[in-house]
Amino acid sequence: MTIERIEAAAARLAGHVRETPLLSSPALDRIAGRRVLVKAECLQHTGSFKARGGWAAISALDPDVRARGVIAYSSGNHxxxxxxxxxxxxxxxxxxxxxxxxATKIAGTRALGAEVVLYDRASGDRDALGAEIAGARGLTLVKPFDDAEVIAGQGTVGLEIGAQAGVTEADVLIPCGGGGLTAGVALALEARAPGLRVRPVEPEGFDDTARSLASGRIQANAARAGSLCDAILTPSPGEMTFPIMARLCGPGLVVSEEEALRAMDAAFQHLKIVLEPGGAVALAAALYRPDALAGDAVIAVASGGNVTRETFCMALDRAGETA
Known part of the structure:
Protein backbone atom coordinates (compact mmCIF):
# COMPACT_ATOMS: atom_id res chain seq x y z
CA MET A 1 0.00 0.00 0.00
CA THR A 2 1.45 3.33 -1.13
CA ILE A 3 0.23 6.88 -1.63
CA GLU A 4 0.63 6.28 -5.36
CA ARG A 5 -1.97 3.51 -5.19
CA ILE A 6 -4.40 5.81 -3.38
CA GLU A 7 -3.81 8.56 -5.94
CA ALA A 8 -4.38 6.07 -8.78
CA ALA A 9 -7.68 5.11 -7.16
CA ALA A 10 -8.58 8.80 -6.89
CA ALA A 11 -8.00 9.20 -10.63
CA ARG A 12 -10.35 6.28 -11.40
CA LEU A 13 -12.96 7.62 -8.98
CA ALA A 14 -12.96 11.13 -10.48
CA GLY A 15 -16.45 11.95 -11.74
CA HIS A 16 -17.92 8.81 -10.16
CA VAL A 17 -17.90 9.74 -6.46
CA ARG A 18 -18.55 13.00 -4.67
CA GLU A 19 -15.95 15.16 -2.95
CA THR A 20 -17.86 15.46 0.29
CA PRO A 21 -17.78 18.64 2.38
CA LEU A 22 -16.08 19.28 5.70
CA LEU A 23 -18.82 20.80 7.86
CA SER A 24 -18.75 22.77 11.10
CA SER A 25 -21.11 24.37 13.59
CA PRO A 26 -20.50 26.71 16.55
CA ALA A 27 -23.01 24.63 18.54
CA LEU A 28 -20.92 21.48 18.08
CA ASP A 29 -17.77 23.40 18.96
CA ARG A 30 -19.45 24.47 22.20
CA ILE A 31 -20.43 20.88 23.12
CA ALA A 32 -16.94 19.57 22.37
CA GLY A 33 -14.98 22.44 23.86
CA ARG A 34 -12.90 22.73 20.68
CA ARG A 35 -13.41 23.24 16.95
CA VAL A 36 -15.14 20.24 15.34
CA LEU A 37 -14.87 19.53 11.61
CA VAL A 38 -17.15 16.81 10.23
CA LYS A 39 -16.34 15.00 6.98
CA ALA A 40 -19.84 14.25 5.66
CA GLU A 41 -19.44 10.92 3.86
CA CYS A 42 -23.13 10.35 4.59
CA LEU A 43 -23.64 12.60 1.54
CA GLN A 44 -21.67 10.21 -0.67
CA HIS A 45 -23.35 8.12 -3.38
CA THR A 46 -25.17 5.16 -1.73
CA GLY A 47 -25.05 7.04 1.57
CA SER A 48 -21.56 6.08 2.74
CA PHE A 49 -17.83 6.12 2.01
CA LYS A 50 -18.13 2.52 0.78
CA ALA A 51 -18.99 3.83 -2.69
CA ARG A 52 -15.30 4.76 -2.97
CA GLY A 53 -13.83 1.35 -2.18
CA GLY A 54 -16.40 -0.49 -4.27
CA TRP A 55 -15.65 1.62 -7.33
CA ALA A 56 -11.89 1.46 -6.80
CA ALA A 57 -11.90 -2.34 -6.56
CA ILE A 58 -14.22 -3.09 -9.47
CA SER A 59 -12.66 -0.51 -11.80
CA ALA A 60 -9.25 -2.10 -11.17
CA LEU A 61 -10.33 -5.61 -12.25
CA ASP A 62 -9.28 -7.08 -15.57
CA PRO A 63 -12.27 -6.67 -17.92
CA ASP A 64 -12.55 -10.43 -18.51
CA VAL A 65 -12.55 -11.11 -14.77
CA ARG A 66 -15.06 -8.34 -14.16
CA ALA A 67 -17.42 -9.71 -16.80
CA ARG A 68 -17.74 -13.00 -14.87
CA GLY A 69 -19.07 -11.12 -11.86
CA VAL A 70 -18.17 -10.24 -8.28
CA ILE A 71 -19.29 -11.26 -4.82
CA ALA A 72 -19.12 -9.29 -1.57
CA TYR A 73 -20.28 -9.62 2.03
CA SER A 74 -21.62 -6.69 3.97
CA SER A 75 -24.24 -5.49 6.44
CA GLY A 76 -25.28 -2.95 3.82
CA ASN A 77 -22.90 -0.10 3.07
CA HIS A 78 -20.18 -2.09 1.29
CA ALA A 103 -34.27 -3.53 5.82
CA THR A 104 -33.40 -0.24 4.12
CA LYS A 105 -29.90 -1.52 3.34
CA ILE A 106 -31.13 -4.85 1.99
CA ALA A 107 -33.72 -3.09 -0.18
CA GLY A 108 -31.17 -0.53 -1.33
CA THR A 109 -28.74 -3.25 -2.41
CA ARG A 110 -31.42 -5.07 -4.39
CA ALA A 111 -32.55 -1.80 -5.97
CA LEU A 112 -29.03 -1.36 -7.36
CA GLY A 113 -29.38 -4.66 -9.23
CA ALA A 114 -27.43 -7.04 -7.00
CA GLU A 115 -28.53 -10.52 -5.98
CA VAL A 116 -28.77 -10.65 -2.17
CA VAL A 117 -28.07 -13.84 -0.18
CA LEU A 118 -28.93 -13.64 3.54
CA TYR A 119 -27.18 -15.46 6.41
CA ASP A 120 -27.37 -15.57 10.22
CA ARG A 121 -24.73 -13.17 11.58
CA ALA A 122 -24.62 -14.85 15.01
CA SER A 123 -24.11 -18.43 13.83
CA GLY A 124 -23.21 -18.34 10.15
CA ASP A 125 -19.78 -18.20 8.51
CA ARG A 126 -19.98 -15.52 5.85
CA ASP A 127 -16.44 -16.15 4.61
CA ALA A 128 -17.14 -19.83 4.00
CA LEU A 129 -20.46 -19.04 2.33
CA GLY A 130 -18.82 -16.44 0.11
CA ALA A 131 -16.03 -18.82 -0.90
CA GLU A 132 -18.55 -21.54 -1.77
CA ILE A 133 -20.66 -19.28 -3.99
CA ALA A 134 -17.62 -17.64 -5.58
CA GLY A 135 -16.13 -21.03 -6.45
CA ALA A 136 -19.35 -22.38 -7.88
CA ARG A 137 -20.03 -19.35 -10.09
CA GLY A 138 -16.51 -18.15 -10.87
CA LEU A 139 -17.02 -14.83 -9.08
CA THR A 140 -14.29 -12.54 -7.76
CA LEU A 141 -14.55 -11.70 -4.07
CA VAL A 142 -14.43 -7.99 -3.22
CA LYS A 143 -13.67 -7.96 0.50
CA PRO A 144 -15.11 -5.16 2.64
CA PHE A 145 -11.76 -4.02 4.05
CA ASP A 146 -8.90 -6.51 3.54
CA ASP A 147 -8.45 -5.64 -0.14
CA ALA A 148 -5.70 -3.35 -1.38
CA GLU A 149 -7.88 -1.52 -3.91
CA VAL A 150 -10.71 -1.11 -1.41
CA ILE A 151 -8.27 0.41 1.09
CA ALA A 152 -6.93 2.69 -1.65
CA GLY A 153 -10.43 3.83 -2.54
CA GLN A 154 -11.27 4.58 1.09
CA GLY A 155 -7.96 6.41 1.36
CA THR A 156 -9.26 9.08 -1.01
CA VAL A 157 -11.26 10.36 1.99
CA GLY A 158 -7.88 11.16 3.55
CA LEU A 159 -6.68 12.99 0.45
CA GLU A 160 -9.76 15.22 0.66
CA ILE A 161 -9.39 15.82 4.41
CA GLY A 162 -5.76 16.83 3.93
CA ALA A 163 -6.76 19.36 1.28
CA GLN A 164 -9.86 20.69 3.09
CA ALA A 165 -8.99 20.80 6.78
CA GLY A 166 -6.98 24.00 7.00
CA VAL A 167 -5.35 22.76 10.22
CA THR A 168 -1.92 21.21 10.53
CA GLU A 169 -2.37 19.27 13.79
CA ALA A 170 -5.50 17.43 14.94
CA ASP A 171 -6.90 14.02 15.77
CA VAL A 172 -8.91 12.52 12.91
CA LEU A 173 -11.61 10.25 14.36
CA ILE A 174 -12.90 7.46 12.14
CA PRO A 175 -15.69 4.90 12.68
CA CYS A 176 -13.85 1.59 12.54
CA GLY A 177 -15.02 -1.91 11.69
CA GLY A 178 -12.42 -3.98 9.87
CA GLY A 179 -10.21 -0.94 9.34
CA GLY A 180 -10.33 -0.26 5.60
CA LEU A 181 -11.31 3.39 5.96
CA THR A 182 -9.08 3.88 9.00
CA ALA A 183 -6.03 2.37 7.31
CA GLY A 184 -6.62 4.13 3.99
CA VAL A 185 -7.06 7.55 5.57
CA ALA A 186 -4.01 7.01 7.79
CA LEU A 187 -1.86 6.19 4.75
CA ALA A 188 -3.11 9.23 2.84
CA LEU A 189 -2.54 11.59 5.77
CA GLU A 190 0.92 10.17 6.44
CA ALA A 191 1.91 11.37 2.98
CA ARG A 192 -0.17 14.52 2.62
CA ALA A 193 -0.86 15.86 6.13
CA PRO A 194 1.40 14.13 8.66
CA GLY A 195 0.30 16.38 11.52
CA LEU A 196 -3.19 14.85 11.39
CA ARG A 197 -3.32 11.68 13.53
CA VAL A 198 -5.95 9.01 12.88
CA ARG A 199 -7.85 7.55 15.87
CA PRO A 200 -10.27 4.62 15.30
CA VAL A 201 -13.62 4.79 17.12
CA GLU A 202 -15.83 1.79 17.98
CA PRO A 203 -18.99 1.02 19.97
CA GLU A 204 -18.88 -0.56 23.41
CA GLY A 205 -18.74 -4.34 23.27
CA PHE A 206 -17.17 -4.30 19.80
CA ASP A 207 -13.84 -2.59 20.52
CA ASP A 208 -11.60 -5.17 18.85
CA THR A 209 -9.43 -2.55 17.13
CA ALA A 210 -8.87 -0.52 20.31
CA ARG A 211 -7.89 -3.68 22.19
CA SER A 212 -5.73 -4.87 19.31
CA LEU A 213 -3.84 -1.58 19.16
CA ALA A 214 -3.33 -1.63 22.93
CA SER A 215 -2.01 -5.21 22.95
CA GLY A 216 -0.06 -5.11 19.70
CA ARG A 217 -1.81 -8.16 18.26
CA ILE A 218 -5.19 -8.83 16.66
CA GLN A 219 -8.01 -9.33 19.17
CA ALA A 220 -11.49 -10.64 18.38
CA ASN A 221 -14.92 -9.66 19.65
CA ALA A 222 -16.82 -12.19 21.75
CA ALA A 223 -20.11 -11.21 20.09
CA ARG A 224 -20.89 -10.90 16.39
CA ALA A 225 -24.17 -8.97 16.72
CA GLY A 226 -26.18 -6.99 19.22
CA SER A 227 -25.48 -3.31 18.53
CA LEU A 228 -27.31 -0.58 16.64
CA CYS A 229 -23.92 0.20 15.08
CA ASP A 230 -24.32 -2.60 12.51
CA ALA A 231 -22.16 -0.89 9.90
CA ILE A 232 -18.99 -1.35 11.95
CA LEU A 233 -19.51 -4.74 13.59
CA THR A 234 -16.70 -7.06 12.51
CA PRO A 235 -15.12 -10.03 14.29
CA SER A 236 -11.64 -8.46 14.34
CA PRO A 237 -9.36 -6.04 12.47
CA GLY A 238 -8.15 -7.18 9.07
CA GLU A 239 -4.86 -8.97 8.47
CA MET A 240 -4.00 -6.29 5.93
CA THR A 241 -5.42 -3.29 7.77
CA PHE A 242 -4.15 -3.96 11.28
CA PRO A 243 -0.41 -3.54 10.56
CA ILE A 244 -1.15 -0.20 8.91
CA MET A 245 -3.25 0.94 11.87
CA ALA A 246 -0.67 -0.30 14.37
CA ARG A 247 2.03 1.76 12.64
CA LEU A 248 0.09 4.95 12.02
CA CYS A 249 -2.89 5.29 14.38
CA GLY A 250 -3.21 6.67 17.89
CA PRO A 251 -5.12 4.78 20.61
CA GLY A 252 -8.64 3.67 19.83
CA LEU A 253 -11.68 5.31 21.37
CA VAL A 254 -14.89 3.63 22.50
CA VAL A 255 -18.35 5.20 22.82
CA SER A 256 -21.70 3.94 24.02
CA GLU A 257 -24.70 3.25 21.83
CA GLU A 258 -26.49 6.04 23.68
CA GLU A 259 -23.72 8.49 22.78
CA ALA A 260 -23.91 7.45 19.13
CA LEU A 261 -27.64 8.21 19.14
CA ARG A 262 -27.03 11.59 20.79
CA ALA A 263 -24.42 12.38 18.12
CA MET A 264 -26.93 11.50 15.40
CA ASP A 265 -29.33 14.03 16.87
CA ALA A 266 -26.58 16.65 17.20
CA ALA A 267 -25.59 16.17 13.55
CA PHE A 268 -29.20 16.56 12.44
CA GLN A 269 -29.88 19.59 14.62
CA HIS A 270 -26.68 21.50 13.93
CA LEU A 271 -25.38 20.26 10.55
CA LYS A 272 -28.68 19.16 8.94
CA ILE A 273 -27.26 15.76 7.98
CA VAL A 274 -28.58 12.25 8.64
CA LEU A 275 -26.24 9.67 10.19
CA GLU A 276 -26.64 6.01 11.08
CA PRO A 277 -25.39 4.85 14.51
CA GLY A 278 -22.17 3.29 13.20
CA GLY A 279 -21.50 6.37 11.11
CA ALA A 280 -21.93 8.65 14.13
CA VAL A 281 -19.46 7.09 16.59
CA ALA A 282 -16.57 9.37 15.54
CA LEU A 283 -18.67 12.46 16.10
CA ALA A 284 -19.79 10.98 19.43
CA ALA A 285 -16.15 10.65 20.50
CA ALA A 286 -15.42 14.23 19.37
CA LEU A 287 -18.34 15.55 21.41
CA TYR A 288 -18.33 13.32 24.49
CA ARG A 289 -14.68 12.24 24.94
CA PRO A 290 -12.96 15.65 25.11
CA ASP A 291 -10.37 14.57 27.67
CA ALA A 292 -9.13 11.81 25.34
CA LEU A 293 -8.27 14.32 22.61
CA ALA A 294 -5.52 16.89 22.20
CA GLY A 295 -5.39 20.23 20.44
CA ASP A 296 -7.78 23.01 19.53
CA ALA A 297 -9.52 21.12 16.72
CA VAL A 298 -10.78 17.62 15.98
CA ILE A 299 -11.89 16.09 12.67
CA ALA A 300 -14.64 13.45 12.73
CA VAL A 301 -15.61 11.34 9.73
CA ALA A 302 -19.39 10.86 9.47
CA SER A 303 -19.04 7.64 7.52
CA GLY A 304 -22.63 6.77 6.63
CA GLY A 305 -26.27 7.75 6.79
CA ASN A 306 -28.19 4.60 5.90
CA VAL A 307 -30.51 4.46 8.90
CA THR A 308 -34.02 3.14 9.40
CA ARG A 309 -36.84 5.53 10.23
CA GLU A 310 -37.30 3.84 13.62
CA THR A 311 -33.67 4.22 14.66
CA PHE A 312 -33.47 7.79 13.43
CA CYS A 313 -36.60 8.73 15.38
CA MET A 314 -35.03 7.09 18.44
CA ALA A 315 -32.00 9.36 17.99
CA LEU A 316 -34.11 12.49 17.61
CA ASP A 317 -35.69 11.77 20.99
CA ARG A 318 -32.29 12.82 22.40
CA ALA A 319 -32.88 16.39 21.12
CA GLY A 320 -33.03 18.00 24.54
CA GLU A 321 -29.72 16.45 25.54
CA THR A 322 -27.70 17.90 22.67
CA ALA A 323 -29.38 21.25 21.98
Missing part, protein backbone atom coordinates in the same frame (compact mmCIF):
# COMPACT_ATOMS: atom_id res chain seq x y z
CA UNK A 79 -23.03 -4.03 -0.33
CA UNK A 80 -24.46 -0.91 -1.89
CA UNK A 81 -21.06 0.47 -2.87
CA UNK A 82 -20.16 -2.74 -4.71
CA UNK A 83 -23.64 -3.07 -6.23
CA UNK A 84 -23.51 0.47 -7.61
CA UNK A 85 -20.04 0.04 -9.10
CA UNK A 86 -20.91 -3.37 -10.54
CA UNK A 87 -24.05 -2.04 -12.22
CA UNK A 88 -22.11 0.85 -13.76
CA UNK A 89 -19.51 -1.56 -15.14
CA UNK A 90 -22.07 -4.09 -16.46
CA UNK A 91 -20.83 -6.61 -13.91
CA UNK A 92 -23.05 -9.21 -12.17
CA UNK A 93 -22.93 -8.91 -8.36
CA UNK A 94 -23.90 -11.25 -5.53
CA UNK A 95 -23.98 -9.73 -2.04
CA UNK A 96 -24.05 -11.81 1.15
CA UNK A 97 -25.82 -9.89 3.90
CA UNK A 98 -26.72 -10.70 7.52
CA UNK A 99 -30.42 -11.40 7.92
CA UNK A 100 -30.60 -8.80 10.70
CA UNK A 101 -29.22 -6.00 8.52
CA UNK A 102 -31.50 -2.95 8.34
Missing amino acids: AQGVARAAAAHGCPAVIIMPSDAP
